């Protein structure tokens with residue numbers, strides 16, 4: 109009996125030591141790398157695509173990459189990244205050839221934005237956005253803008269500060285966070301005369317669902333509608349002081365969602381952060397001033413068609 113216990117004890121000890129060694133190995137190694145598929149892609153640049161790309165990049169990239177001092181996309185320390193992810197800096201994505209993305213090919217940019225795999229093969233953890241379901245035309249527009257002569261992306265030789273991802277991030281990048289597949293068929297823009305289809309496209313691809321569903325961990329980025337608590341709110345993004353900002357329920361539930369809102373209430377809230385008789389909406393719900401009233405109204409129309417979820421979320425208000 110004693111001998112058996114001893115054997116079990118040694119066995120357990122061996123397991124603990126192996127786990128410890130595994131963590132030590134992961135901690136000392138980098139975020140995992142993957143094979144980079146060569147994408148033969150040449151951006152198509154027109155004044156219209158650059159303008160559309162600027163609008164999209166302002167809503168989808170600037171919140172993380174805009175540096176207030178350089179007034180361009182040279183990268184910043186991300187104060188709202190959860191501290192357990194480590195010390196995270198976004199990159200300089202202006203056109204400088206040494207420090208930025210001047211040397212990247214259009215194909216490498218598409219591949220990163222679709223899958224999350226950088227040109228050197230390293231996976232970019234969830235604190236860098238990915239666009240697995242956006243239309244080909246919109247990806248093209250974003251790249252056309254990144255290559256344009258707009259001051260936001262003009263070459264600025266500001267070196268990147270490398271992020272210092274935590275052990276947790278490294279472990280998660282081995283077990284949970286994986287690159288998205290490169291789409292095999294063309295992804296079309298929705299028919300813009302179908303308001304509900306347009307609203308759905310925007311609600312998914314401007315990332316509204318990712319903050320406004322139950323939790324980042326249970327979001328389904330390839331099939332947003334399958335995310336847990338789809339648009340029912342209660343997710344916990346952080347503000348710039350690292351405080352939790354609970355997200356609102358945007359389902360048509362009349363009591364706890366926006367079932368009693370008018371289209372106009374919604375447009376004012378989304379584009380200008382305004383709510384009658386209440387504090388203005390705060391970070392990370394930044395005003396989407398680039399949206400046209402029609403686009404904001406389309407998101408509202410779509411949200412009124414999804415299943416209501418009864419989930420009361422109190423606003424996080426800090427003085």
Ligand code: HEC
Pocket residue numbers: 165168169170171172173186196197198199200201207208209220221226231232233235236237250270271
């Ligand atoms: C939620 C914050 C966030 C958003 C939104 C975001 N990024 Fe990033 N991005 C990052 C971070 C952080 C890194 C650095 C990643 C790393 O350390 O692996 C990064 C890295 C990159 C890189 C790699 C640069 C290099 O030199 O390695 C490119 C290119 C890039 N982002 C482009 C974009 C574009 C284009 C958009 C908009 C469509 C965007 N990002 C949106 C946070 C973000």
Ligand code: HEC
Pocket residue numbers: 310311314315316317319320345353354355356357358366374377378383388389390391392393396407423424
């Ligand atoms: C980065 C996370 C994030 C993203 C992305 C985001 N939101 Fe929000 N949103 C929030 C938070 C947090 C609040 C609550 C802010 C507050 O209480 O001041 C909020 C509040 C709102 C409200 C007010 C609802 C109410 O009941 O007061 C509306 C409407 C809204 N968001 C719509 C949208 C739409 C539409 C999009 C996409 C275009 C979007 N949000 C993208 C985080 C986000």
